[in-house]
Amino acid sequence: MKLGAAILGLCGAIAALVSGTFFMFASEVVGSIKASGLVTADPATIKILAMIVAIPALLAGGILFAYPLIGGILFFITVELMAFTMGFTSVTFAPIMLMAVASNLAVLCAQRERATPIIFLGFSIHQYLALQIMVMLITVSPFVLYPVFLMKVLCFALFACAFNLLIGYVGLLSFGHAAYFGMGGYAAGYAAKAWGWSPELAMLFGMAAGGLLGIVFGWLAIRRQGIYFAMITLALGQMAYFFCLQAPFTGGEDGIQQIPRGKLFGLISLQSDMAMYAVVAVVFLAGFLLIHRIVHSPFGQILKAIRENEPRATSLGYRTDSYKLVAFIISCALAGLAGGTKSLVFGIATLTDVHNAMSGEVVLMTLLGGLGTIFGPVMGALIATAMENYLAQAGAWVTVIQGAIFIACVIAFRKGVLGVLAEKLKIQL
Amino acid sequence: MKLSRRTLLGTAAAATMPATARAQSATIKIGVLTDLSGPYQDLAGPLAVSAAQMAVDEFASKGFKVEVVSADHQNKPDVGASIARQWCDQGGVDLITEVANSGVSLAVAGVAKEKNKAYLPCGPATSDLTGTACTVNTVHWVYDTYMLARSTGGAMAKAGGDTWFFITADYAFGHALTRDTTGFVEAAGGKVLGGVKTPFPGTTDFSSFLLQAQASGAKVIGLANAGSDTVNCIKQAKEFGIKQKLGGLLVFLTDVHALGLDLCQGLLLTESFYWDLNAGTRAFSERLKPRAPSKRPTMVQAGTYSAVLHYLKVANAMGAAEAKKDGAATVARLKATPTEDDCFGKGIIRADGRKLHPSYLFEVKKPSESSYAWDYYKLVATTPAEEAFRPLALGNCPFIKA
C-alpha cells in the first residue's frame, strides 16, 4: 500500500508540474497578446485563445480533483493515507487552480467590452471562473477550517441549490422543503443504522425517499399557483413533520441517534472527518453540476418559459404541470440527498431537519445568496451556516438576525449577495 | 471579485487560529451543556453552571488551570451532539457534564465515546445511560428512572394505587420512566390501563391528555414528565376537576416552588438531595447562596457540583496532562476513587458507571407545616445506596460481563 501511495504521489507531482507549467505558459501567452495590442483588433482570436486556456485548465483540474478519490478508492483503505493524498493534492492543486483562475482573468481583461460566452457544461466564462474558485476553496478549506462545519455548509448548499431549482428557475416557492430534506435524513439514517447499508446506498436511499415524497406532495401542490402553492407546501410540510413525530422508525423527539458513517463501498472507513469530507464534497459537486446541467438543458429552458409566462408556455403546447412536477421531484430528491448526507455526517437525524423552521432557513439561504443565480445558494448557505455557528452563543439572537436579513433582503436587495455582485460586474453568476 | 476572495481567506485564517492554540494548553476544560432557555432551565440551567464554577473555585489553588464553558442544548439532540462534537474537536473540552435531557444525553454519550472524553451526566434521568447505552466514558451521577420508579412508583403502588395511566413526555426520558415504573407497578400486583405520549418540548396544554386519562378510570395518573410539563399537568388537572391521584414521578424542588404548597401538599416524590436534609447539604446551599440568593439548589445542580469536584480531585491526583490524554482512563480512575462531598456524603461509582448514594422519599408539607422559605419536604423513607439503583446484572450494559 505504501508503494501505491508513492506511485500515486509521483503521478500527482508530475501531473502538477506539467499542468502548472502549461498554465504559466498559457497565461504568458495571453498576457503578451494583450500587450501587443492585438486585442482590440480581433475578438475572434481572443475567443480561440481563451478556449485554449480554458480547456486544459478544466482537464488538469478534473484530473487533479479526481485522482485522490480514485486513488483512495483503488488503493487506500486506511484513512491516514486517504487524508495524505487529499492533503498532497490540495497543496499541488491550489496553486494550479490559482494559475488557472489568473489566466482566465487575463482573458477576461483582454476582452473587456463584450463578455463572450465560453460554454462548458453551460457555464459562461465568468461562471466557469467562479466554479474554479469554488472548487479550489472546497479542496483547500478543510485543512484550514473545521471540516465538520464545512460539511454542514456543503449539505446545506446542496439543499439550497435544490430549492433554488424550483424558486429560481420555475418560480415556485415551496415553503415546506424541510420535509424532503428531513425525510431523506431519516431514510438514510435508518438504512445505515438498522439495515447496515453502506453510506453511498444510504444516501441514495435518502434521495429516493425525498423524491418519492416529492411525487406525492408535488402532485397535490401543483394544482395551485403562487401564494397558494407556498401555503399548501407549507401545510404539507407540517403534515410530514407530524408524521415523523409519531412514526415508529424516527425515534420521536430523540431522533435516530448514533448513525454509523460506515465504509464507502464497504471498503473505505469514513470515520475520519477528512474521508467523510471528500465524500460530501463529491456528492455536493455532483448535485451542483447536475442542477446546472438541468437548468441549461432544453428542459430547463421550458421551465424558465413557465416561470416567465405560464399561459404562453401552455399555448405553445407544453404540458406545464408535468414540467413543474418533474422539476419539483428532482428538487425534492436532491434535497433528500442533502439530508441523507447530513445525517451521516452528524450521525443523527432529528425533527429539527423536518421542522418548518428549516424550510424557512433554506428560503433564507437562497434569498440571501441570490434567487435564480447558480452560485447564490452556495454563498447563502455559507453565510447562514457560518452565522449560526459563530453566533451560537447568542442564543435566540440568531433567529432575530435571520428575520432581519429576511426583511432587509425583501426591502432593499431582492437580488441577494451574488445577484448584486453580478449586477455590479455586469455579468451572470 | 478579488475583494470577496480576500475577505474569505481572511475569515478562514481568523477562524483557525484559536482552535490550534487552545488544543495545546494543559488547562482542564469543563463543558456544562444544559438547558438555558427551556422547560428545564430552573431545575438545571444557569445555577448548574454556577455550581460547576463553584466547584472549580473551591478547588482553585491546586496548581492547574480549570476553565468552565457552557452552552444551551435547546433540548434538541442534534444541537447538543453538535455542540459536544465541536467542544471536543476544537474547544479542547475534557469533561462534559450536566446535560438535563435524556434524549440529548444519549446523543452526547455517543460523541463522548467517539472522541474519548469524560462524560458525567447529572440532569438526565434515563437508566439506559448505565444500561443498554452505557459506555466506558460515562458516569451517571445523580438519579435515574429506575431509582424514581422504585421509590415513588413502588410506594404509591403499595398504598393502593393498583391501576395506572401514563402521560409520557415523548422522548427517551419519558419512555424509560414509563417502562421502569410499569415494572414496579406490575411487580406490586398492579395494572397499567393505558397511556399517551405528548410531544416534547412544546406541549403547554395537557387538558386533552388529562381527559383521556380520566376516561380510562385508572386510580393513578402517572406523570412521566418533568419541569414545566409536570407543573402544567398538575395545574390543569385541578382546572378540570380530575379526582384521580397524580403520580408525579419526577418532581423537583423548583416545581414545588412554582406550584406552591397549596397545590402540592401531600405529594410523594423522590430525590437524592434536598437542601435542608442535613448539615452537609445546608452548608453547601449556604455557600451557593451568593450566586443565586433567591433560589435553593435542586439535586441536579448539587450533582453538577459534586461531579465536577470529584473529577477535579482525580484529575489533580493524575496530573492535568495525564487526565486530558485519555477520557476512558480518567473515567476508570474516577470509578476507582470513592466519592465524598457535602451534597451526597460518601459514595462509590460502580463498574457500569452508576454513581451510588441513598435515595430519599419525601412528602410535600402542608402550607401550615412550612416555617421558612423553601421549607417544603419532610423525609418519609430512605433507600440505602446499595438498593436504590438497578442491580448491575439487570442493566444489560454491553461491557459488563455477568
Added chain:
Amino acid sequence: MFMILGYPAPLLFGQLLLGLINGAFYALLSLGLAVIFGMLNIVNFAHGALFMLGAFVAWGLLNFLGINYWAALILAPLIVGFFGVILEKTLISRLYKLDHLYGLLLTFGLALVIEGLARNEFGSSGVPYPIPSVLQGATNLGFMFMPIYRGWVVLASAIMCLITWLIIEKTSIGATLRAATENAPLVQAFGINVPRMITLTYAGGVALAAFAGVLAAPIYSVNPNMGANFIVTVFAVVVIGGMGSILGSIVTGFGLGVIEGLTKVFYPQGSSVVIFVVMVIVLLVRPAGLFGKAA
C-alpha cells in the same frame, strides 16, 4: 358515567369542547388573515407572532401596570393594532407593486424577529398568566366537567367573529372596504383615502390576532412559540375555507376545530394531521377551497 357510541360521555364532550376552543382560535386567526388578504393581497405570516405578542402585551400590562384581564382584552388589541399600523406604514406598504411572494417572505422575517426577541426575553418556556378570578373554577354539567374560562373563550370568540362579519357585510364601512378590494382606483376616485383604509384594515386584522392572543394566554401560558404552533394549521384552514372569504374562514375554523377534537377521541394519533388530510381532500375535489371562488 354513561356512554355514547361506546365512548365515555365526559371524554367525548370534553374533547369536543377542546376542539371548539382550538376552533375558536383558528376562526379568529384565519378571519384576520382573510381580512388582510382580501384588502392587501398579502399572506400575513407574522399573524402567529402578533397573536403571541397580544398575549405578552396582556402579561406585561398585568405585571408592570397592574391592568387586569378585562382591560387587557381591549387594550392589548389596540396596542398591537398600533404596532400593525407602524409595520404597514414602514415595511409592508413598500411591497404592493411586487409579487405576492415577497409579502410572504417579509412577514415571515417579521415573525422571526418578533419570536426571537420574545424568546430572548422570556426563554422558550414562557411565563404563566392567571385565569381572571370571575372565570375560575368549573361547573359540573352532569355529563362533563366544564372549566368556566374555556366556555368563555368559545363564547367571546364567537361574538367577535359575528361582530367582524357584521361590520364587513352590513355596514357602510364594510361596503367601502369590499368595494376597495374589488377596485381600489375607482374607490379612490370617489374621494376615499384608500391607503389609509389599507393601513387600518391591516391594523384591524392584527388586532383580531392580538385579541385571540389575550384569550389564549391563561390556557396555554404565555410562551414565544404559541403563535408558531398555530400559524401553519391556520394556513391549512385558510386553504380549506378558500382564501379571502370571511364567512368561509369562520365556519371552517370552528368546524375543523371540532373535527380535530373528535379525532382525538376516535384515533388520537391522527389528531395532529387530520386537518392536513382534510386539506388534501378539499384540494383534490375543490382546488379553490370550500367557500372560495374559482380562480
